[in-house]
Amino acid sequence: MGYKYELHVHTSEVSRCAECSAAGQVEVYRSLGYTGICITDHFFGGSNNIPPDIPWEEKIRRLVSGYEHAVQAAGADLDVFLGWEYTLGGGSDFLILGLDTDWLLRYPDQLKWKPAEYFTKVREDGGFVIHAHPFRRYPYPWIDTIKLMPWHIDGVEGYNASNEDDENDMALQYAAHYHLPIYGGSDNHEGWVNRYAGIEADRRYENITDLLRTAASHPEWIFCRSETCPSEMKEI
Ligand SMILES: [Zn+2]
Numbered sequence: 721m722g723y724k725y726e727l728h729v730h731t732s733e734v735s736r737c738a739e740c741s742a743a744g745q746v747e748v749y750r751s752l753g754y755t756g757i758c759i760t761d762h763f764f765g766g767s768n769n770i771p772p773d774i775p776w777e778e779k780i781r782r783l784v785s786g787y788e789h790a791v792q793a794a795g796a797d798l799d800v801f802l803g804w805e806y807t808l809g810g811g812s813d814f815l816i817l818g819l820d821t822d823w824l825l826r827y828p829d830q831l832k833w834k835p836a837e838y839f840t841k842v843r844e845d846g847g848f849v850i851h852a853h854p855f856r857r858y859p860y861p862w863i864d865t866i867k868l869m870p871w872h873i874d875g876v877e878g879y880n881a882s883n884e885d886d887e888n889d890m891a892l893q894y895a896a897h898y899h900l901p902i903y904g905g906s907d908n909h910e911g912w913v914n915r916y917a918g919i920e921a922d923r924r925y926e927n928i929t930d931l932l933r934t935a936a937s938h939p940e941w942i943f944c945r946s947e948t949c950p951s952e953m954k955e956i
């Protein structure tokens with residue numbers, strides 16, 4: 721054991737609510753000894769800083785810029801995977817993993833797809849859908865509804881390091897009830913945070929969906945805990 725993966729990271733290049741750059745995030749996870757991280761910036765309709773009135777290709781170029789910066793910063797030390805956080809609005813968010821920039825470019829009409837249609841297409845094309853923090857309260861009253869789509873997802877973020885423990889408990893019960901695999905993610909907007917959640921796997925995985933499918937039958941790989949921050953790194 722000891723191959724740590726982070727599934728839920730934002731970069732300030734793309735996510736309006738993030739304070740840490742892609743290079744800063746890479747530095748944090750490298751110093752914590754991670755094997756891989758997924759950059760999951762907010763998709764369109766969510767909290768990103770991409771103007772709505774530019775061509776699709778340009779939108780996608782900007783959406784993946786945090787991921788691309790992270791790849792450059794990581795070099796060979798850390799595997800970086802592309803993801804994005806799709807939103808239904810009102811705090812209902814889903815991590816899309818395992819697809820690439822070409823997939824995003826291929827479907828310029830994807831913002832018109834209904835959520836169930838979107839998830840079906842993602843999964844048919846080999847991608848993975850994880851419901852992020854399904855029972856998050858903050859920031860109520862902006863979040864006024866809990867929306868669940870158990871028949872259209874591959875797993876549940878049972879441990880979100882930025883959520884309260886009782887919110888995670890509800891997510892774990894939800895996953896158990898529907899026999900959905902659980903995952904962990906930090907929802908990291910800041911780089912150094914109080915605790916981190918993720919997967920601690922048995923080996924390095926070059927393909928993120930291989931890891932996710934394998935981890936589906938290893939709930940004991942999912943962790944949520946404090947990590948010791950080297951003091952000289954705290955200023956990132
Ligand atoms: Zn955010």
Ligand SMILES: [Zn+2]
Pocket residue numbers: 728730760805852907908
């Ligand atoms: Zn997030």
